[in-house]
Amino acid sequence: MTVTFFGHRDAPPTVEPYLRKAILHQAEQGATLFFVGNEGLFDRMAAKILQQLCAENQALHYYVVLAYLPKEDFEHPTLFPEGLEKAPRRFAISARNRWMLERSDAVIVYAPYVGNARAWKEAALKKGRVVTELIVPIDKNETEN
Numbered sequence: 001m002t003v004t005f006f007g008h009r010d011a012p013p014t015v016e017p018y019l020r021k022a023i024l025h026q027a028e029q030g031a032t033l034f035f036v037g038n039e040g041l042f043d044r045m046a047a048k049i050l051q052q053l054c055a056e057n058q059a060l061h062y063y064v065v066l067a068y069l070p071k072e073d074f075e076h077p078t079l080f081p082e083g084l085e086k087a088p089r090r091f092a093i094s095a096r097n098r099w100m101l102e103r104s105d106a107v108i109v110y111a112p113y114v115g116n117a118r119a120w121k122e123a124a125l126k127k128g129r130v131v132t133e134l135i136v137p138i139d140k141n142e143t144e145n
C-alpha cells in the first residue's frame with residue numbers, strides 16, 4: 001500500500017505528533033511506501049518522520065518526490081517522475097502531485113485552510129483514496145503572537 005501527503009506549507013510544530021500517529025496507523029494497515037513533496041514545512045516534517053521510521057523498520061520506504069530537477073543534494077531518497085521535466089515550471093507542483101495521487105492508495109492531509117492542500121484532499125476523495133485528515137487543536141500561544 002502506498003501513501004501520499006498533502007499539507008499546508010506553514011504547518012506548525014504542533015502537527016508533528018498527529019502526523020507521526022497517522023503514519024504509524026497507515027503502516028499498521030499495510031502501507032510500506034510513502035511519497036512526500038518538498039515544498040514547505042509540512043513536507044519537511046513528514047520527510048523527517050519517515051526518515052526516522054524507515055531507519056527503525058526496513059519494511060518501510062519513502063521518497064521525496066521532486067517537482068523540479070534538484071539544484072542541491074537531499075538528505076532523503078528522491079524521485080523525479082519521468083516526463084515531469086517537460087511540465088512548465090508553474091505547473092510542475094500540480095503535475096507532481098497528480099503523479100503521486102495516481103500511484104497512492106491513501107492520503108494523509110493537513111488542510112486547515114482553503115487552498116491547494118484541501119483541493120488535493122477533494123481530488124483524493126473523488127478518486128476513492130482513503131483520506132486521513134489531520135485535525136490539530138489550535139495552540140493559543142501561536143494565535144497570541
